[in-house]
Amino acid sequence: MTDPAVQAAAPMPPSVPLVNAANVITALRLVMVPAFALMVVASGMTGSDWRIAACLTFGIASFTDFVDGWIARRYGLVTAFGKVADPIADKALTGAALLLxxxxxxxxxxxxxxxxxxEVGVTLLRFWVIRYGVIAASRGGKIKTTLQILAIGWYLWPLPDPLAxxxxxxxxxxxxxxxxxxLDYALRALRMRAAARG
Structure with missing residues (x-):
């Protein structure tokens, strides 16, 4: 049996600081969203220079989505802020691009x-079943994200007609x-909720 005095003296796991590399990158992506939107508006989707700038900004911002998640998991820098801000930044970037x-x-x-x-529906589903568990991102979800980024980038870059x-x-x-x-997320959420209740 562990001596209470020894147990009390055991070092507590260090808390993750709010200001860390992963969160800074996530915050940077949030800041890039309005900058990206302004570039698209400046281009009017006709000016080549601003469209190229907007496309590059969108690409860099999208790439940071993979970087901040990897850093957070690799170095144990997962925080409550990151869990909330990361998906918000992703949806804000994609949503702004699609709307524009x-x-x-x-x-x-x-x-x-x-x-x-x-996107909104899946987010609501995650909150709906959050007390029963976490719906992990699927391979299909990653393919979806990659295709969306590629498609948006293709529309933004001033390509000649055959390629456009x-x-x-x-x-x-x-x-x-x-x-x-x-649909897959919806089915997984229903199964998770049913299994937890059963």
Whole structure:
């Protein structure tokens, strides 16, 4: 049996500081969202220079999504702030891009609505079952994210017509995977809730 005095003297695990590399990168991505939006507006989706700048900013911001998560897990820097801010930053970036593309008639509004409804729906599902467990990101979810980033980047970059015509096909694939993974999350949430109650 452990001596209470020895147990009391055992070092407590160090708390994770709020200001750490992962959170700084997440905060940077949040700051990049309005900067990205301003670049798209400045371009009017016609000026090549601003479109290129917006596309590069979007790409860098999207890449930080993979970096901050990896750093947080690799070095034990997971915080409550990161858990909340990371998905907010992701959805703000993607949502801003989709809304702007639809606003400038580059993307049908129904595509933006379908993707945003799915993203909000999955977030609500996570909160709905949070006391029963966490719905981990699936491989399909990662494919969905990659396709969305690729499709948005394709629309943003001022490509010549033959190449630009590929963009809608990439977005169609992104929408299909987005809907399929949304249904998968819904089924997993229902199973998790039913199993917990049973």
């Amino acid at each position: 593309l639809s606003w400038y008639d580059r993307l049908p509004w129904w595509v933006t609505v379908v993707i945003l409804v799915r 015509d590929i963009g809608p096909w990439i977005m169609a694939a992104a929408v299909a995977v987005t809907v399929a993974t949304g």
